[in-house]
Amino acid sequence: MYERALFALCLLTLVLFQSAASCELRPVLVQVPKRLPAGYVISESKEELSLKGCAAKPVAFTSSDPDFTVNTDGNIITVHGLEITTKRFSVLVQDENGMDWRVDIILSCKDEASQKSSSVARKRTKRRWRPLPFSLVENDTPPFPKELEMIGSDSSVNYTVYYEISGQGVTKDPVGLFILNKNNGMLSVTRSVDREQYPQFNFIARVFDIRGKETDAYLPITVNVEDKNDNTPEFIGSRFFTVEERCRAGTVIGQVNATDKDQPKTPHTFIKFTLQNATDMFSIDPFTGVITAKTNTLDREAQDKVCIEIEIRDMGGATNGLFSRGTVVITLTDVNDNPPTFKEKLYKAKVQENQENVLVTRIPVEDKDLVNTPNWKALFEVTKGNESGNFRMETDPKTNEGLLYVIKGLDFEKTPLVKLEITARNEVPLVGPDTKWLSVPLELSVGDEDEGPEFNPGILYLKVKENVANGTVIGTYKALDPEKKNSDGMKYYKMTDPGNWITVVENTGELKTANTIDRESPLVHKDMYNITIRAVDESKKTGKGMVIIQIEDVNDNIPVIPGKDLIMCSKGDMLSSVLVEAVDMDKPPYSTPFIFELGADHDGKWKLKDTTGSSVVLEQAVTMPNGLYSVPLLVKDLQGFGKEQIMDVRVCTCERVDNGLGICGARSASSSLGSLGILALVLSGLLLLLLSLLLIFICSTKRDKLYISDDTGTGGMLLKSNTEAPGEEVKDGALMMIPGAEVVDGSLQSGLMESKNMTSASGRYGQSFFQGGGVYNTTTQGFGTEKYYSSGRYDNNMHGNATIQKLSNTSALDTWKTNGRYLDRKLTYFGDEAEGRYADDLLKTYGHEGMGSPAGSVGCCSIVGEQESLDFLNTLGPKFRPLADVCYTTNRTGN
Template structure:
């Protein structure tokens, strides 16, 4: 059938081409005015447009120029007004067979003078060129150059002229393609032309006389390049497609696209698509290239990729057309069209009885769908034989095998053989007519020597609380599953939180060992649990549970839990308070309670508004603030109860909180209580002892310091007739008057500072600060790179990179100790460095300098004396004068 269709198509194509060969479609030539109004008819019913002499008849006309349109009868007219000199366009004629034919229309302008009067050419107002636009075929064959057309101007009648051309194809790319005989006006082409590169050429021709003057307007020349079928079709776009397997026939897979470089809308670009293989699986539309599934049996498991070869041929698939062939790839995606299949028809396995949470067996399956997808992954279930929930199925994610697990142990004596049915499914539904598959599995249960079994596994007993010890409340026996009897089985208690029950070892009797109390915290919802172990001769054990449901008796009386109550009174208003009682028994041994005032009631109180578990205690008359004891008799429904004392504190209301009065704050003595008062007394005693300890520490005297007698002075200040001690003695000597405060070289407010004195060989400074009722002397000495600063009272070393610690507000004793330490250090230093730079500080005896020395004293202190007066030292009194004589020394500068 397919071969017949191909033969008919080839025959039709041959007929069409023969008809086309017999048709001679020439251009439509028309002379029109230069100015064409809208609706101007160019031609009517030309035989060129009606395909006269051709086998086919025209059915549609299309103009490639938007300024012109064509009616269904072949009449050409203008769409809008325009002005032309020459005009060329094409009309595309479609015949009844679907073929397209192109007819060129060439318009030329009539002479305006002839249009008005119909006179001869010598009456023309304007000169014009001839001939009309023309065409050439691409890829023409040699030899070249080839003459194309002769151009001429009417001005050649009156002038000796020559012609010149310029523009595209002449002096612009492609240069030199067209040449012109300047004398004759013959236009020639020098080589083949490619229409796909240059579909037309536009240039101009000019005419000049012998003097080089242009004798006519330039002529625009258009050379249209006629197409030849010189390009084969080419594939473009996507060439990989995807479709699901088992898709319906007619499912669109995709569209194959192709193109042709030849002139559009001509037979040269009329492409036909043809499948070269896989014609049983796919089909393709010959003219749109849409690829569809031809069957619904596409199977990915048989072939997941299909390589389809397609031929594309122009000329509508005619044998003379050019063609190309290419391959497209159709990927078939997976669907779940294959169920998991079992490798065996029957599976067998074995398990020991009483085993739990063990892997019994592995069940392998096969699935042809894509691996590791939901279409391939298997889900297993036990569809028969698992009514008691003994088994569980899982899937091994790596092997896709089914794993059968035992959840609850089996009993060999009851079921020695278990028959199961295993069903395998996928994670997604199955597509197609296939069904899920199942397989039978026989599971053999192995026998074991089992321990005794209690029957029932949980024994329920009802017992009244407070039953007498030794009472037998029941018997709990176990049976050996092997011989079905209870002989030689012994019983032992495993758990009994309150040790309330004893188990008779040989008989399994349960006897009361201690008081059974329903109100015990060991009892939950009136039930008490114990567990019992049974042991046979082979030391196999079994376990059972006994749940004792305890029945209530009236063994508890109601009590008032809060016996210390606070009653808030408001002026003269009688106050009341709610009294509540509780009973650990259950009805009818508890509520409703009976409330009565005790026999010792003093008549100040009364009861009202009694409920099941509470009563309101109210003042019978106004009473002062204080604490009152109120006897209240509380009995349960059975009349079981006793009298209880309630302590009520009556106080004045300070404020209300949510409608309840709040008492004011009590005094310290009443609110703290005995323990609070004792704590306050102990705290006071502790503070007193701490104060005494601090006083004792602060008043303790310091240890006396040892003063060396190496100097021979015995520690006393001696008046010396020598000239003066050395400079170092002067600078280090201290004069402290109690009352002066100095901290880190600074004074308190109200201080006055004197000037420093500087000499050439070193810096010596002495400052006096007055304030706070005393005088403070500071001395700064600088020898070379060493600088010493002394002020107030010092302790520790001064010389040899040592640091002296400063104290303020020193007493007389501290001053003596400080000076003693200072002198000891300095004398020891002089003993080591007597030839050093401080040798001038040694005590020396000077001779008489003589009388009448014009220079006066050479000591530097004389200069100080001139600048600063020390007369204020005379006012210090006799006790301070020896000390002042030592502290005030004469500064001297040595060479």
């Protein structure tokens, strides 16, 4: 039944196309009165406008002349009254298929006799020729020339005339196409014409009498070239398209475009598109050329490029229409409609236990999608059997194989055979309802090895109170042989123990305290202390375990005030305060909140307020001046343990406050220097300047010999010595001035007495000062550019620039270093053997200070005095020997 209906439809279509092929519209010639009133119906053209014989039904009419309109039934009606001689216009007929058909309408006047008589009477001022524009068929067949139309002028009634034509097709290109019989006005064509080259010709005709005078106005002549279906449709534009595989049915792929050089909007250019193959995959709109997918099963993997042949035929696809064929290439782009597939149904591999980061096996896959695209690249995952994280999967970028790695060692004793499931995916999701990712099982055999001991558990947690007694057993940590499943013959050793708090019993694995466990130690982190233990079996294989000791707190610390030097900023008459904070290294309930109390011995000038968990505010109870105060404060923890602590509180005028802490300003004592201090500094500078000038004067003045009298006028207190023999240790003359009264025995005064009455006498080399009220004098001598001080037992003289010194409470044991420097310079000065040295006669060599002296010879350090006073040498102490060495060495070196 279906085949019959299809055959009938095809037969009907064929008949329609044949009818369309036989359809040929010719101009409609209608004679009408000269004067046409408005609404005049020209009914002669109704049949022609109905497209009779064209197998098409008109649906709309359009007049090209605004003086006429066309009803829906095809009648032509005048719009308003008009007078015509001839009239030519066209009616555009649109059929139900959207095609446009043109029908030429030619109106001519019926009253030709009256028209002719009027012409004879020459009542017309404007002469009109005939005929109106006419047509010729393109590519007409011979013979030629062929007559087209006769033209004539109204002046031919009164004159013997002849005609001439000129213009396009006559005297212009194409020259000679049209010829005219000059006597009767018959126009002929000499050869065939191509409408696509010359769709219309426009030239003029003139009329002349026998004298050659133009008897009428020239006549423009228009010759239209009627189209024939002589051009085959042609493809234009690209014929290459792309579409994704598995796209929806009805997806637009592209549009094929074609053109025809024949007259537009005629059946000659009415092109129909027809697929010649691949009709099960694609379809094409017969009149627009739009190609769409006919199915949703387009498969790139089966055929990535489809070449379809398309026929384009004019005349709406009629059998007598001209046609051409071309190839359209449709490329199918890839989508991820194929998952990676495994080549085997089961994979097997083997690995030794305890191996880590090793490649176990390669798993090849196949993927039909486009190579080296995200649709093809595989991603592998262990979807079953990797709960402990022992495995890792990677992809070989070149081969797209799956690489299975063991990243954590396997245990043969626990799992000799590991069953895994490997799933392969792509980088992008799958397309299609029937596609899904595929998986494959993999059996991994674990090889056995002789392993070392294993602690169980790997990390042992123990709780211990701090300060537990040494030797206390806090737990036992044993290891097992994985093969034997026992601990026979196992030895245990400690690997790490930062505080050396724990000992391990070698044979049993018992853990005992070796030192005091202190929770507050810096070795403890978050109340936990770690040690590591090593177990060694009989085959010398080892295993390692960790013990984490969680230390429980006890109340072994009392609150302490870390900063006991506090600054309290004075605020004038207002009472000042300072925050006091305490810390306790214990944890609650052995620490905060603290209890703060003033000590029992506090003086009542302080009070406490605003107590918090770990701090209290110390405030003045009464105003007090700036100064340093000691405040006793008792701090106890929550359990009542604590002690009294003394804080030093400095009350001062604060210069600034940094982070809540006061910074004292400069003390007032620092300004006590005042005007007297400044005056003293100025005087010291002046004295120093005078001393420098004096030294320059001495160095630039010729020195005379210095005479030192044996008798200094001290009443016999200095003794003469004429012993010429050198001492035991001194080879040359030397002189040492022993410091003042402090070097004598205790019977003498321990310090120099401050003189109340002092006189001075001018000398050549300085001034001598005599002290009254005491038995000791001081002498200062200047040699070169330095000043030296020497102390005598009974009499001291000053030589050099005058200086008054107050030597009160001077230590008896003055620095020997100062004396050494003095002796060095003095010995050098007096020991110079150069001629003319003015003090040579005063340098003496001494032999010895008496027989039987327990200290031996003092050489240059001897002192002239009474015999009974030499006993003090026995009490000089061990420093005397270095002094003698200094004198001796100085003499030998000559410095």
